[in-house]
């Protein structure tokens with residue numbers, strides 16, 4: 001082998017991997033690029049992951065918005081009636097503030113993570129309204145001025161869009177429990193932006209029509225609502241940018257902000273190079289759709305590293321792939337093709 005060729009080979013074998021890592025460290029971060037495009041780039045975070053220095057490093061440097069993945073749900077915050085536990089949520093809040101991240105609060109109403117006192121009751125309508133008011137005034141009031149956005153209601157509309165889903169709050173209070181929650185949240189922090197958040201409402205369909213109708217009705221009756229979160233738990237290759245853009249547009253014209261709040265892209269089988277390239281293209285198309293819309297203000301992924309995705313949970317009941325890799329960073333926190341795609345598209349749009 002000619003000497004020069006051997007030297008070049010040696011350079012690539014020894015130096016190239018470290019060059020790759022440092023190029024990632026020195027390149028503009030997603031956060032820098034999102035700021036240039038005037039949107040938030042966010043991630044859902046579990047409090048326990050803050051014990052991992054690599055996780056902390058990536059979270060604080062690459063993202064400027066944080067959503068508590070579980071720590072602000074009712075069963076976590078008020079496990080017994082009248083007894084609140086804010087420790088984990090406070091830890092996330094402190095981290096976000098230290099790293100100048102905006103917090104997307106999630107969530108005040110949900111049919112899951114229901115504390116047993118709420119599920120079992122029994123409550124009269126008035127008692128339940130008092131309990132709802134107390135939960136919201138206590139939680140939203142505690143963080144007044146520190147949480148920019150609250151998902152007031154999560155998944156309260158039925159899957160077929162035909163009406164409201166059954167939940168304990170609805171059982172005790174009636175259908176107006178959702179609007180009462182928006183009113184109480186507004187009373188507790190008049191500056192917070194109040195969102196409705198759901199899945200399968202990204203595009204135009206029966207369920208997103210029901211969201212559109214609910215928002216229109218709230219606005220007509222003076223119920224405070226400021227935005228809609230499209231969760232965006234996507235299946236590889238099934239993103240419909242045209243439909244999503246259309247839906248963002250109609251909500252925006254009502255006066256809503258729109259955010260992509262829980263993005264991940266799942267697939268069957270192994271994460272081959274080809275699958276990861278297709279996944280990158282789905283991430284790119286979602287980001288393009290957000291950047292093209294004047295109403296889309298945040299792009300949030302449901303986690304940081306594939307290692308901790310909720311989709312590897314064994315009891316989901318609808319999706320089993322223990323090696324699924326739906327996020328921007330792999331199990332060892334290396335940026336994936338999806339990450340590179342977001343950097344590329346954010347760079348392109350920042351230059352416009």
Ligand code: 9MR
Nearest residue numbers: 069070073106112113154199231262310
């Ligand atoms: O990712 C969350 C998982 O860790 C929890 O076990 C689960 C139940 O609290 O909630 C998951 O987050 C959900 C979110 O709150 C609402 N949209 C769907 C998300 C994934 O299930």
